[in-house]
Amino acid sequence: MNLPTHVRLVEVGPRDGLQNEKKPISVADKVRLVDDLTAAGLSHVEVGSFVSPKWVPQMAGSTEVFAGIQRKAGVTYAALTPNLKGLEAALESRVEEVAVFAAASESFSQRNINCSIDESLQRFIPLLEAATTAGVRVRGYVSCVLGCPYEGAVAAERVAVVARELDAMGCYEVSLGDTIGTGTPGATRHLFEVVGRAVPRERLAGHFHDTYGQALANVYASLLEGIAVFDASVAGLGGCPYAKGATGNVATEDLLYLLDGLGIVTGVDADRLIAAGERICAVLGRENGSRVARARRA
Amino acid sequence: MNLPTHVRLVEVGPRDGLQNEKKPISVADKVRLVDDLTAAGLSHVEVGSFVSPKWVPQMAGSTEVFAGIQRKAGVTYAALTPNLKGLEAALESRVEEVAVFAAASESFSQRNINCSIDESLQRFIPLLEAATTAGVRVRGYVSCVLGCPYEGAVAAERVAVVARELDAMGCYEVSLGDTIGTGTPGATRHLFEVVGRAVPRERLAGHFHDTYGQALANVYASLLEGIAVFDASVAGLGGCPYAKGATGNVATEDLLYLLDGLGIVTGVDADRLIAAGERICAVLGRENGSRVARARRA
Secondary structure (H helix, E strand, O other), X not given: OOOOOEOEEEEOHHHHHHHOXXXXXXXXXXXXXXXXXXXXXXXXXXXXXXXXXXXXXXXXXXXXXHHHOOOOOOOEEEEEOOOHHHHHHHHHOOOOEEXXXXXXXXXXXXXXXXXXXXXXXXXXXXXXXXXXXXXOEEEEEEEOOOOEOOOEOOOHHHHHHHHHHHHHOOOOEXXXXXXXXXXXXXXXXXXXXXXXXXXXXXXXXXXEEOOOOXXXXXXXXXXXXXXXEEEEEHHHOOEOOOOOXXXXXXXXXXXXXXXXXXXXXXXXXXXHHHHHHHHHHHHHXXXXXXXXXXXXXX | OOOOOEOEEEEXXXXXXXXXXXXXXXXXXXXXXXXXXXXXXXXXXXXXXXXXXXXXXXXXXXXXXXXXXXXXXXXXXXXXXXXXXXXXXXXXXXXXXXXXXXXXXXXXXXXXXXXXXXXXXXXXXXXXXXXXXOOOEEEEEEEOOOOEOOOEOOOHHHHHHHHHHHHHOOOOEEEEEEOOOOOOHHHHHHHHHHHOOOOOHHHEEEEEEOOOOXXXXXXXXXXXXXXXXXXXXXXXXXXXXXXXXXXXXXEHHHHHHHHHHOOOEOOOOHXXXXXXXXXXXXXXXXXXXXXXXXXXXX
16 A cells, blocks of 8 residues: 655635635635635645636636735646637736646536537647647646536546547646546546556546545545545535535545545645635635534534 | 455444434434334444433433334344443343443543443443343444544554453454544554454444544545444434534445445445435434435435
């Protein structure tokens, strides 16, 4: 059992989290959240998304958020950019990294981004070229890696094909997302075994949703497969759009508790992270989705 | 990686769960809960506790509950019996099994059951003799196996001593309880490695609380160590008395989801189990603590 000694946490709360919260919040509150997170020691934060506010009103003001944050040395400030127009705006905001989003399920791709998996990948090629020219790294997401809300089971081999494409076109890392949270540890290990033959494991990340309570068990299974990068959302921000009232992203606090317990180094301070989560929950008027945060209140 | 092919789930909701719920419920509702659980396929249910209702008002009426349930062949109906008086009442109620409760932490033992660990073990010897004479099996619990609310860390070697004593005096199984939920998978594996040298692993069970969100990761870690019996509480009944507002027992539904996903046989039907949990939550007027149950509502 050789667990990684270090793990990089990719904080997706300000983007994947807030995007799935009903209540849009102010630019000032977003800036504060990002700064709180980097002050807690997170070295990789997805700050926002450069998409039309018509489609995702929660992500309006990403340019202002990037302008307002206090940039810390050594921190990667990233943004989701679905197309070239988004990339241009991101570059103007001096992002360190952009992310593109593909699906492992054809139905999900069609319904979520209105094109086939192949079309989405083709669309990313010029985006990656432009980003690379601008000296900006690109991270790839693959969604529905352990199940699709429309198709059900998704074969690991299909995930591997999409991950390999993203890797081949220059994504420095591919994050595999269990979008609907139906994965369990055996399937998770199988996934990384299969995808790990297409893309080196050190360029793979795990992105787990806790909808069915399985996220941390899946993280532990991933660690046993040598995966050392995980996405998480402070306070478990972001619900699950496919199961109302259900849990979405795994809470960064709970994931950190797991890693701290395993003696794995992350550089993140639990107390400051918990405080950041409590603060944004107060702003949103939502319950804190982190069980660690709730236990610590007592 | 040799996971067990079968797991026995020990449903502790009617006892450990309800005992830690503020609102006492009627005998009829308890009977219905137990019958719902066995109808869902659970073969091992802790029905109640024979203790003074002065100390634990939620457990009043255990005699009436045992008289009211529909006994199903092949199901073990168990009760917690802290002393000989409790055992006598349990035997009159024709229980199949009784349970005794020790701690791995001296401070917890003193504050929880008002005696030292050794005194509690000495007290169990005549109880085990009487139960064995009556043809009733005895299950042992050890609490605070991965941390104590008063002492902090608890060495696995101390747990092993207590577990070995319970095993030696005739407990057919010893359940190791992470009472405050602070355990993480590495500590869990270490625990079973150490205790497994004192008591054969097939006579050990895992009892995890989800207070810090770690329960299912710890279950997976236990499965990897060959543990094949787990305690759980439908709907996550029972809070954590040491952290108000926090989560207590791992929800049986969520544990079942993990096991089903791993292809491990339990004999439990998820839909009927979820229905049982939803019903008791309505009676208690509490939120359902199972994330699977909440996701399925959508």
